[in-house]
Amino acid sequence: MAHPLSANVPDGRLQEKWDNYKNQIKLVNPANKRKHTVIVVGTGLAGGSAAATLAELGYNVNSFCIQDSPRRAHSIAAQGGINAAKNYPNDGDTVWRLFYDTIKGGDYRSREANVHRLAQISNEIIDQCVAQGVPFAREYGGHLDNRSFGGAQVSRTFYARGQTGQQLLLGAYQAMCRQISTGQIIMFERREMLDLVVIDGYARGIITRDLVTGKIERHIADAVLLCTGGYGNVYYLSTNAKNSNVTAAWRCHRKGAYFANPAFTQIHPTCIPVSGDYQSKLTLMSESLRNDGRVWVPKKVGDSRLPQDIPDDERDYYLERRYPSFGNLVPRDVASRNAKYACDEGRGVGETKLAVYLDFRESIDRLGKNKISERYGNLFEMYERITGENPYEVPMRIYPAVHYTMGGLWVDYELQSTIPGLFVLGEANFSDHGANRLGASALMQGLADGYFVIPYTLGNYIASTKLTDADTSHAAFVEAETAATEKLDRLLSIQGTKTVTEYHRDLGRIMWDNVGMSRTAEGLETAVGLISTLREEFWENVRIPGEKTHYNKNLEFAGRVADFLELGELMARDALMRNESAGGHFREEYQTEDGEAQRNDEDFAFVGAWEYTGQNQDPKVHQEYLDFENVQLTTRSYK
């Protein structure tokens, strides 16, 4: 199923491409929109905003989510903020600068046109959210407040204390609720998408499982929007929610949607460290904390004194030392690697020695406890609940953890995958963040895709495409339903001796050790072998309790882990193929003298889009070479 990779970027100057696109596209007549049904899978920022907006326009929308309510999508947990180029602080921001910071932050591995559009749209997003009643932080005079985030020298981040994701998601959820009340959106909660249905080469529907009754359902539409988030849970321990998974995207991949840059994963530098084997997930401490916190480790190796007993001149504020321009606000990949090096050198802190300090003493002295509490109150409380320590009195202990995935299904300028009619939005796609995502830009991308991009691009698709008449009795639906049912039955029949969680943990360890912050060809090859073996063992020895006809969390997780066991191998292969270091993908063989990532622009300035070629067959990579017409590729330096 070969697909020539064409990004379909419109002509014209970079700044005019999106307008040119909007001027040229076909539109769906307002009276005709109600003749079309669209499926939206996932109700996070991307899925929620898309569903609400498309319903407002008059399309019939069928929305699906795994949780009991659309408001529980993992976007809810994002803490720090959302970027936009409003330049309210008058400190030098422009659309161009936001575009440039994002492209540079992505280590020049993303598509210029997509990223510029993102920067252009950013301002409208803030307007929409405020209009919905999102309670952003305000200055005394009543205007919106801003703060800085990593990788930027301007204050362009809008926030709502430490729960910006929750408030933005509630805005989109509430907009969805308005459409649900009129019937324009039909909401299917507690449903999991088990497969995509393709008819005559076009994405026409999905197969879902009702997670309460176990019933398998067929849903048909004129287009499918996949808004199912990231695949960080392949590492088992990540900041993702427990339900976050790659299944919907992976099923699409197996049906022909290329998977791009899967090795580009982001490890967030400031998370609460692991405390034991039973650890079920890692908790993020927002990057916004690095506005006021200072990262340090003791200068001396093996210094096990309490932090309050280590005087300032015996502390190594290593980010401030190595990167004077950006200090503690270097991008995430840089901060994470430096934390790892500090611990590798034996200067880690805490019980496990796998942690560094994030210290607020100096800013509490400078600004007062009240000001710090106002900015980060809920984050400090969260830290104390989890660790039992009070960050107003002792420094936070933090360590890097898997957080976000820049890789995802390949999409063109219209957010369409290599399967016509399958659009991918938000973290589930690969498009805007290159090899590293800047803080506060995930929220921006999810809402940009859902509020302001897909309404145009989907309209163009629907107005330009004649679909064959079909209904859910079509052979493609029968086949997909049969395959999904067989997979469930097979999983339940194995009745081995090892639980799903045990397999998931094993996979996570292989991935963290070999496909984590620092990769080597040897480690990656080992990973491919280990994962393959683990996968075979899983299908022979997993033990799943209960039946498929009732609420059964283990059965759900089993299906997801089965797909992670395939994805993990693809990630290792992608990392092996990419013989350079870029952003979050660090190959030890390719680094500068002072340990920074060394890119190879001549040979690797491309998107690696992988094609599934069959069970147990080597996948095939296609290159989308990236043309940088507007930015000059430089070594990314934050010194």
Added chain:
Amino acid sequence: MSDSMTIHLRVWRQAGPESKGKFVNYTVADVNSHMSFLELLDVLNEQLIHAGDDPVEFDHDCREGICGACGVVIDGVAHGPQQRTAACQLHMRHYQDGDMLVLEPWRATAFPIIRDLVADRSALDRIVAAGGYVSVDTGSAPDANSILISKNESEGAFDFAACIGCGACVAACPNASASLFTGAKIAHLSGLPQGRPERKERAVAMVEQMQKEGFGDCSNHGECEAVCPKGISIAAIAIMRREYMKAKLA
């Protein structure tokens, strides 16, 4: 610091909405004090699966107190003993070796049980769908700074907007009232200029939906505020009543 404990559990088990439920006793050894309460349930479930038994089903997702999915009544208190803390963020350092914990789902007529500790809270979404939104289509918004909102007003609205929709308020209330939940959303939106054009219709519609769902009425017990993981004040309920009365009388 990381002592090992043995914890006893008395857990509500119920196979389905129509099944009779009952309490079953379990024991989990080697409980680390840094473990979270849900991780304790994970460990119990791994034990049960290895023994060939059905694991205890419970709702959970983010495990960081923000999604509102989790909800267990622990020793009669929704979300357990720590104030302003959801069950997922309760850690075992609050317990001692040999303690027995009684675990139940949220109990309310409006929250039918799905299985074990999992309750159906879709009534809360239907209350929001009745009017918990601002009617603004995408693309029609003015510049964000054209609406000035004082810091106080904004912070006040935020405090109510912080509701995570977990339903603990309903579970704790002797009347199983959803007043704190409904009041929080009404207070959030009527507390901001964006929400005011529709404040009357919203208050009436949401209150009436709340009643239709079979929740009880509020008789000022204040149990809801005491268990709310986000510390939402019952001032929300006072605001809801005021908005409702003004809507009906004006």
